Amino acid sequence: MTAIIEASHLSKIYESGAVKTQALADVSFSIKKGEFVAIMGPSGSGKSTLMHIIGALDKPTSGSYSVDGVTVGHLSEDNLAQLRNKKIGFVFQAFNLLPRTSALKNVMLPMTYAGIPKEERVARATKFLQMVGLGDRLDHTASQLSGGQMQRVAIARALVMDPAIILADEPTGNISTVQAEEIMKIFEELHKKGHTIIMITHEPDIAAYAERIITLKDGRIISDKPDGHKLWK
Amino acid sequence: MEITELLSSAVEALSLNKMRTFLAALGIVIGIGAVIALISLGEASQLSVQSSIQALGSNLLTIVPGSQSQNGVRGGLGSSTSLTYEDAKAIQASPQITTVAYVSPEFSRRAQVSTAGTNTNTQIIGVTPAYQDVHNVTLSSGRFISADDVNSINKVAVIGPTAAANLFGDGNDPIGQNVRINKIAFRIIGVTVSKGGSGFNNQDDVVMVPLTSAQKLLFGVDYLSSIALQAKNQNDMTAAENEVGYFLLSRHHLTDPSQADFTIISQADILGAVSSVTGTFTALLSGIAAISLLVGGIGIMNIMLVTVIERTREIGLRKALGATNSLIITQFLIEAIILTFGGGALGMILGTSLSFAVTRIINLPFTVSLSSILIAFGVSAAIGIVFGWYPARKAAQLSPIEALRYE
Ligand SMILES: Nc1ncnc2c1ncn2[C@@H]1O[C@H](COP(=O)(O)OP(=O)(O)OP(=O)(O)O)[C@@H](O)[C@H]1O
Ligand SMILES: [Mg+2]
Numbered sequence: 288m289t290a291i292i293e294a295s296h297l298s299k300i301y302e303s304g305a306v307k308t309q310a311l312a313d314v315s316f317s318i319k320k321g322e323f324v325a326i327m328g329p330s331g332s333g334k335s336t337l338m339h340i341i342g343a344l345d346k347p348t349s350g351s352y353s354v355d356g357v358t359v360g361h362l363s364e365d366n367l368a369q370l371r372n373k374k375i376g377f378v379f380q381a382f383n384l385l386p387r388t389s390a391l392k393n394v395m396l397p398m399t400y401a402g403i404p405k406e407e408r409v410a411r412a413t414k415f416l417q418m419v420g421l422g423d424r425l426d427h428t429a430s431q432l433s434g435g436q437m438q439r440v441a442i443a444r445a446l447v448m449d450p451a452i453i454l455a456d457e458p459t460g461n462i463s464t465v466q467a468e469e470i471m472k473i474f475e476e477l478h479k480k481g482h483t484i485i486m487i488t489h490e491p492d493i494a495a496y497a498e499r500i501i502t503l504k505d506g507r508i509i510s511d512k513p514d515g516h517k518l519w520k
Numbered sequence: 521m522e523i524t525e526l527l528s529s530a531v532e533a534l535s536l537n538k539m540r541t542f543l544a545a546l547g548i549v550i551g552i553g554a555v556i557a558l559i560s561l562g563e564a565s566q567l568s569v570q571s572s573i574q575a576l577g578s579n580l581l582t583i584v585p586g587s588q589s590q591n592g593v594r595g596g597l598g599s600s601t602s603l604t605y606e607d608a609k610a611i612q613a614s615p616q617i618t619t620v621a622y623v624s625p626e627f628s629r630r631a632q633v634s635t636a637g638t639n640t641n642t643q644i645i646g647v648t649p650a651y652q653d654v655h656n657v658t659l660s661s662g663r664f665i666s667a668d669d670v671n672s673i674n675k676v677a678v679i680g681p682t683a684a685a686n687l688f689g690d691g692n693d694p695i696g697q698n699v700r701i702n703k704i705a706f707r708i709i710g711v712t713v714s715k716g717g718s719g720f721n722n723q724d725d726v727v728m729v730p731l732t733s734a735q736k737l738l739f740g741v742d743y744l745s746s747i748a749l750q751a752k753n754q755n756d757m758t759a760a761e762n763e764v765g766y767f768l769l770s771r772h773h774l775t776d777p778s779q780a781d782f783t784i785i786s787q788a789d790i791l792g793a794v795s796s797v798t799g800t801f802t803a804l805l806s807g808i809a810a811i812s813l814l815v816g817g818i819g820i821m822n823i824m825l826v827t828v829i830e831r832t833r834e835i836g837l838r839k840a841l842g843a844t845n846s847l848i849i850t851q852f853l854i855e856a857i858i859l860t861f862g863g864g865a866l867g868m869i870l871g872t873s874l875s876f877a878v879t880r881i882i883n884l885p886f887t888v889s890l891s892s893i894l895i896a897f898g899v900s901a902a903i904g905i906v907f908g909w910y911p912a913r914k915a916a917q918l919s920p921i922e923a924l925r926y927e
Pocket of ligand 2: 334335336380456
């Protein structure tokens with residue numbers, strides 16, 4: 288299988304005034320097309336930072352990174368926008384919904400930038416919100432939703448463009464076990480259909496859905512192995 | 521994204537942030553409204569003053585007794601007794617004076633005027649027939665004072681429409697009726713057409729009587745309060761001033777103009793003096809307008825900058841979901857344009873209706889100053905657009921994550 292994601296020697300150093308924080312230190316890995324990967328590690332170990340770089344939302348301080356053989360560091364701003372819009376579906380740890388805007392409109396937003404006609408946008412957004420169990424909350428604004436509901440809107444928004452790569456930063460962090468299982472079922476479905484999924488989680492139960500687990504500590508990969516649970520299945 | 525999409529999403533963004541939209545638009549409305557109202561009112565009052573001075577008569581020179589002294593000590597303007605009816609007759613008769621068309625000797629003073637039922641205090645003007653020509657008086661009914669009235673010291677009066685209404689009530693024909701001026705009965709022979717003057721020089725609230733009757737019967741004087749002259753045409757004004765000036769000097773046995781016991785005022789002098797006053801007034805209004813514009817502008821700026829954090833996050837999110845920088849900047853620009861143009865239109869309506877209402881109430885001609893609209897609109901549009909666009913451009917240059925974390 289070909290690698291869809293290639294990261295080599297990624298480092299990220301945050302500088303705020305005199306304080307330097309090394310969030311990532313020389314991280315290299317490759318992820319094959321269709322893989323389902325979990326990223327684990329203690330809080331502050333650099334998981335979100337890595338995910339943002341993979342999602343082309345932030346730039347590494349050094350190192351290079353490519354998607355589908357294209358080096359992301361060489362892309363123009365407009366090509367980056369297109370990459371984020373078409374290839375990558377991102378579920379933020381902090382949801383990041385537009386406030387005062389309905390769930391439906393939030394989910395429609397990426398399709399607006401893709402130039403999809405309005406009727407189709409409404410139909411698809413409705414379908415995906417129904418899929419995450421929010422069919423009766425279409426017109427609720429972000430502030431009228433619970434944490435778990437906001438998370439599910441964020442997931443619907445990440446999936447609505449049918450992206451090849453799904454990046455989810457703790458997609459089950461705010462929801463009940465039952466709902467988490469439903470979300471993981473959706474992810475498994477997508478995995479079966481050939482989508483590449485990378486998911487950050489603290490919970491071993493959730494990580495168990497993945498076929499490969501990368502563990503970070505202090506900005507370095509300390510282990511990268513197939514999920515034992517899956518091996519014995 | 522198509523333009524209609526961009527427009528509708530801009531409108532949506534504006535309606536989602538009602539408070540921000542309202543406050544920013546308010547700054548624009550007030551800035552533009554105040555400038556238009558104030559400057560239009562200033563111009564309207566200037567116009568009104570000019571037209572009421574022009575209504576006094578054209579090519580007009582006025583001779584008043586007293587000198588225009590350098591140190592301001594010698595007798596106040598118009599208070600001395602140096603001008604006489606004989607002076608006026610001499611000017612009229614002199615073969616040396618070729619540029620003057622009409623000579624109107626006048627004596628005016630306020631007096632008590634009464635009818636059977638009413639009593640009012642009005643300007644009484646003693647006139648000769650020339651008054652009608654010099655001051656463009658037209659009659660709505662009856663006739664004007666004739667030479668015969670002046671010669672025979674007749675007890676007749678021509679009355680202005682305001683005075684007529686005060687004395688006889690609206691709609692009653694005063695012709696042939698009597699009024700008592702200083703207890704002497706005068707018969708009304710004519711009513712003038714309204715000149716529409718207001719305030720400082722109401723030419724409708726007057727009673728005109730033969731000059732001789734005013735001097736001998738009413739006030740017991742033998743001097744004039746002024747002689748009004750009409751030059752034959754506009755270009756003769758200076759020549760007329762000189763001819764009459766030197767003629768009167770020699771008639772009064774004076775040798776040089778610094779000793780003159782009279783002063784000649786041209787209409788241009790009055791217009792100039794009054795214009796400089798109203799000009800100051802307009803400048804003052806413009807100053808207030810500029811301050812309103814500044815305050816409005818700061819209001820717009822504040823509200824735009826206060827929402828920068830929220831908007832920067834919004835931009836980060838939009839970028840993360842695939843919006844290009846140019847799209848984001850266009851969207852924000854459209855928002856700012858809708859806001860400033862919408863607010864601007866409201867401000868124009870507000871300013872124009874305000875100045876319309878005020879001009880109606882205080883009876884001024886209604887004008888709207890185009891330059892004030894352009895300046896006010898330009899300034900607030902520039903502020904609105906720059907402060908809507910600049911933070912958006914800055915935010916769009918950040919990476920999506922930097923923008924999402926902005927604070
Ligand atoms: N914008 C920033 N400026 C400075 N330091 C930052 C910034 N973002 C992250 N960091 C630091 O980088 C390190 C890694 O942060 P990151 O968010 O990647 O952790 P994480 O593994 O996702 O943690 P968690 O599980 O709590 O979400 C932390 O020490 C954090 O303090
Ligand atoms: Mg994190």
